Amino acid sequence: MNKQLYVVFTSLNVNIPYMGIYKNLIFATMLFMLSDLAQSRPVSWAGGSTIMYRTNSMMSSYTFHYSPTYKYSIGAEYVNDRYFNNHFINLRSTYLLDRHNTKISQRNIYLTGGISTKTNQDFSYGIHGDWETRRLFSSFSLINKHTKEKDYTENEFQLGVAPYLGKYDDIHTWVMLKAKKNTINNNWEIYPFIKLFQGDFLIEVGSKNSHWDVHFIIRY
Amino acid sequence: MNKILVMFMVFTVSSVSAMEKSGGHGHGSHNDESHQHSADESVNGSDTAFPEKMFSEFTSDLANVQIVIVDVNGMVCDFCARGIEKVLYTDDAVKKVGVSLELGKVLIAYAPSTKVDFEEIKNIFLSNGQNATGYIIKKI
Numbered sequence: 001m002n003k004q005l006y007v008v009f010t011s012l013n014v015n016i017p018y019m020g021i022y023k024n025l026i027f028a029t030m031l032f033m034l035s036d037l038a039q040s041r042p043v044s045w046a047g048g049s050t051i052m053y054r055t056n057s058m059m060s061s062y063t064f065h066y067s068p069t070y071k072y073s074i075g076a077e078y079v080n081d082r083y084f085n086n087h088f089i090n091l092r093s094t095y096l097l098d099r100h101n102t103k104i105s106q107r108n109i110y111l112t113g114g115i116s117t118k119t120n121q122d123f124s125y126g127i128h129g130d131w132e133t134r135r136l137f138s139s140f141s142l143i144n145k146h147t148k149e150k151d152y153t154e155n156e157f158q159l160g161v162a163p164y165l166g167k168y169d170d171i172h173t174w175v176m177l178k179a180k181k182n183t184i185n186n187n188w189e190i191y192p193f194i195k196l197f198q199g200d201f202l203i204e205v206g207s208k209n210s211h212w213d214v215h216f217i218i219r220y
Numbered sequence: 221m222n223k224i225l226v227m228f229m230v231f232t233v234s235s236v237s238a239m240e241k242s243g244g245h246g247h248g249s250h251n252d253e254s255h256q257h258s259a260d261e262s263v264n265g266s267d268t269a270f271p272e273k274m275f276s277e278f279t280s281d282l283a284n285v286q287i288v289i290v291d292v293n294g295m296v297c298d299f300c301a302r303g304i305e306k307v308l309y310t311d312d313a314v315k316k317v318g319v320s321l322e323l324g325k326v327l328i329a330y331a332p333s334t335k336v337d338f339e340e341i342k343n344i345f346l347s348n349g350q351n352a353t354g355y356i357i358k359k360i
Binding site: 043044045046047048069070096099101102103104105106132133134165166167168169170172197198199200202219 | 291293294296297298299300301302303304306307318319320321322324346347348349350351
């Protein structure tokens with residue numbers, strides 16, 4: 001259904017500057033509206049699947065994603081929300097709004113969204129982007145979360161550097177710095193973490209005020 | 221904290237600007253092909269920019285194949301290249317795949333009878349989110 005919609009929109013031959021961006025925005029909006037899905041990263045290759053585990057001071061989650069094309073992914077996420085003492089499943093989707101590839105870099109902008117299967121009063125939406133070379137990495141995200149208890153916003157920035165440039169199949173290492181804030185605590189937390197990946201496996205580990213921040217990804 | 225945020229934004233914007241200028245690939249076009257090479261065939265591999273040592277290592281266990289060396293934009297990490305390899309290996313005509321992250325090139329060993337279609341190769345790379353921008357064919 002979504003693919004058909006995208007074909008319809010991209011087949012419109014209207015000569016308006018930046019129409020491609022508007023088409024993508026319209027399609028992304030309809031994707032979220034029609035599928036009631038939303039949120040998360042990463043988008044994989046066409047036909048690729050991703051399993052993620054994430055835990056931090058506020059929550060733990062298990063996520064499965066499937067990417068029909070490299071432009072978007074759909075999936076589900078089980079969340080154990082320790083802050084609000086809540087358990088629920090989110091339906092999530094991410095749409096790659098724009099990507100720019102050069103020989104030495106890649107830049108991405110994503111739209112994300114999610115909705116709880118427990119109640120439609122719990123949903124989230126936002127934008128995130130990243131830019132990376134083999135040596136440098138930077139990203140940002142801005143996510144608005146709406147719950148029965150409270151509405152809040154999460155901001156996050158990351159900077160990273162690879163201390164060495166590994167070859168294909170090597171273990172790749174990134175030394176990262178993360179800054180994040182939500183409007184519940186309204187305080188920025190800045191802490192370092194390490195990102196390691198090899199083959200289809202990636203793990204990020206950091207610690208802030210005795211709380212572990214761990215993100216584990218398998219892609220296949 | 222605001223100073224850190226400002227520094228982060230300045231760093232990001234200046235880095236993106238500098239790198240995209242050095243990459244020289246236009247304004248956000250996903251299918252940027254400004255550096256496409258002309259197809260070339262060689263039996264000794266002497267007319268390619270691909271390092272001979274790396275080429276020899278890749279072909280050490282191969283014989284009677286044609287090697288397509290593809291220039292790729294956006295292949296900046298191991299994770300990025302993983303899907304390319306997976307998709308290429310679903311083609312029975314592909315004997316071996318090699319990835320050079322440092323050069324931004326992918327080597328594909330095809331059976332000698334295979335007709336290489338660069339449009340098809342470009343689509344495979346695009347389905348993984350990268351752009352194939354040029355290629356050279358070498359026969360061994």
